[in-house]
Amino acid sequence: MSQLSKIGVIGAGHMGSGIAQKIAQEGMQVVLVDIRQSAVDKGLSGIRHLLEGGVKRGLFTPDKVETILSHITGTTDIREVADADIVIEAVFEDKAVKTALFKSLDEVCEESTIFATNTSSFYVHEFANQTRRPDRFIGLHYFFHPAKNKLLEIIPHDTTSPKTLETAKTFAVRHGKVAIVVKDSPGFAVNRFFVPSSNEAARMLEQGMGNIATIEAASKQAFGIGMGSFEILNVTGIPLAVHASQSLGSELGLFYDTPDMMRTQMETGKDWDLADGPVEEDKIPAIVDRFYSVCLGAAASLVDEGVATMEDVNLGAKIGLRWREGPFEIMNRIGIDKACQVVEAAVKRYPGFTMPKILADQKAKGQPFEFQLVTLEKKQVVAWITINRPDAMNALNEAVFRQLEQAFDTAENDPDVQAIVFQGAGKTFVAGADIQFFVDRIKAGRIDHIETFTKKGHDLLWKIENSPKKTIALLDGLSLGGGSEMALACRYIVATPAGSMGLPETGIGIVPGLGGMLRMARRVGPALARYFVFTGQILSAQDAFDLGIVHCIVDSGEIEAAIRKITDMPDNGDKYAPKEIPDRFAPMADLFAGTQVSGWDHAPAPVKKMLDRKSPKALAMANEIMTAQQGLTMEAALACELDCLKDLFSSADAFEGLSAAASHRKPVFTGK
Ligand SMILES: NC(=O)c1ccc[n+]([C@@H]2O[C@H](COP(=O)([O-])OP(=O)(O)OC[C@H]3O[C@@H](n4cnc5c(N)ncnc54)[C@H](O)[C@@H]3O)[C@@H](O)[C@H]2O)c1
Secondary structure, three states: OOOOOEEEEEOOOHHHHHHHHHHHHOOOEEEEEOOOHHHHHHHHHHHHHHHHHHHHOOOOOHHHHHHHHHOEEEEOOHHHHOOOOEEEEOOOOOHHHHHHHHHHHHHHOOOOOEEEEOOOOOOHHHHHOOOOOHHHEEEEEEOOOOOOOOEEEEEEOOOOOHHHHHHHHHHHHHOOOEEEEOOOOOOOOHHHHHHHHHHHHHHHHHOOOOOHHHHHHHHHHHHOOOOOHHHHHHHHOHHHHHHHHHHHHHHHOHHHOOOHHHHHHHHHOOOOOOOOOOOOHHHHHHHHHHHHHHHHHHHHHHHHOOOOOHHHHHHHHHHHOOOOOOHHHHHHHHOHHHHHHHHHHHHHHOOOOOOOHHHHHHHHHOOOOOOOOEEEEEEOOEEEEEEOOHHHOOOEOHHHHHHHHHHHHHHHHOOOOOEEEEEEOOOEEEOOEOHHHHHHHHHOOOHHHHHHHHHHHHHHHHHHHOOOOEEEEEEOOEEOOHHHHHHHHOOEEEEOOOOEEOOOHHHHOOOOOOOHHHHHHHHHOHHHHHHHHHHOOOEEHHHHHHOOOOOEEOOHHHHHHHHHHHHHOOOOOOOOOOOOOOHHHHHHHHHOOOOOOOOOOOOOHHHHHHHHOOOHHHHHHHHHHHHHHOOOOHHHHHHHHHHOHHHHHOOHHHHHHHHHHHOOOOOOOOOO
């Protein structure tokens, strides 16, 4: 696997400069090339300007800005990318310009360099096949603004090698992107259903279904977005939308083609007038249905054609377009019958557009779509289980537990599998459980559902804990609550420097509910475990390594080798065997050596401040449970934790803490 230490970006315009910025922010070296020195200078000063804006908003320190900028070299000489691991092309959307560029790059670059195109409207294979390295050629389609928008469409063409695809996926994670893999096809995945939404807005205006203000309001309501269809067109530029719809229309037909009114508006050179009249509320439902008819229809068609999976289409909409829900989630919400009905209307309106099979089949089943939130991939003797909800920081919910268990059972029953790795998609491992689920269940008076859910989680973690295979948690990002508890249940934890753990539940009025208090106490002793549970203090990968919780810390390029090493070595004994705790943790352990839950006035100010923010009720319960668990067998200690669940979730502090977390406000605890 390439080290991905040097990346070339060609074209320092809107996209190229943003792509270079993001790569540099994530610590890789970038060479940014343009044909004109003035464009290089403009690109670099734009990056500086954006980063300095980040300093004002507290995102970066001035030193960090200088470090990021030091990772970027601007030049007009493409020979400077000769030894890059990947070269990403982001020049004008002109076939001849791009083809000529790739021919020059082919002459200049080393054999191993991978080429990527950021084209929006051409096929990737058209460029790949003009080079001597079609196997090392791939599409990387970024979304504006590429330093901020996390979505990346990865587009292998027919002869892209598996190794190139793997490197592209690794590169995506390395620079903080959520990647979806998409077939080399017109509009790829997201533009395929986004372009019809802009087109339909213009067509509805043309047909007098409402004024701009009303259609704008309806689009916001339909997709849960802050900026409606017309404002997006104004911001991104009407010519770009005309170009995108023209190229999709020429490949896929009238349904995708540019509406007359869009072309006319472009010719005026003016933006749409967003305040062209009052919002007519009574017209909104019909307009929402029209938006759904084209977007849901296009999304279902592209899945039918094997362009992308349902789950990736949902992710593309939520991450790339910032929709509140993905198209298939919208279909589930409005009901499959209703989804079929609105899409049927589009089928009647647009000759050549047919009812997608996936939708018709789902209607026949009479059930909502079920999404694959957990995937299982076997690579030789290692099973990789990935929680794939990066839009929700891979939070655990009923479906995730169910699918995790299925994947785990399959891996465990496979005689060839020696190790089972758990990882999270994107930059988070698992950020805990779905808090809204708890709030909804408490409100509905169904704490028994929370008990069933938690019991399922306990059973799964117990299976993981006792598996005859080597279970490995790959902590390559944040893990919180249930995520950290899951990692603690594994036999080994491999972390990257970005990995972390934390049990912050007492800050939201509850306690770690999946055996984390017990497992932490068995790993680091009860006093230090109390410190981590009571304060919610995050353990960095280094802290966890020093405490013997993490087996090794490796850079992301070395993960597979580390997993391989663990798989091949003899098991190294009991993970709960007593270990030496480094001196730097002694003061924290001393502070919590007793079992009191109040009277911490003598604690250092930072610790006291952390404790003051916690629920007194949750602290008392955590203390009670942790005290009771000492001296019990693992099974009895876990049962003791489950026994307290009803009491805990019936408390006022739990409801307050969970509701506050769900609505992103500070909780006000009463200790009741
Ligand atoms: N703008 C978007 O929202 C968006 C989104 C996704 C993909 N894209 C694609 O990204 C690419 C770039 O778009 P943009 O909006 O950044 O364009 P842009 O016009 O802002 O920038 C293009 C840059 O490429 C440079 N350039 C042209 N030919 C070159 C060559 N042979 N060698 C080096 N530099 C050269 C130009 O000088 C210019 O600075 C296009 O293919 C576009 O379709 C754009």
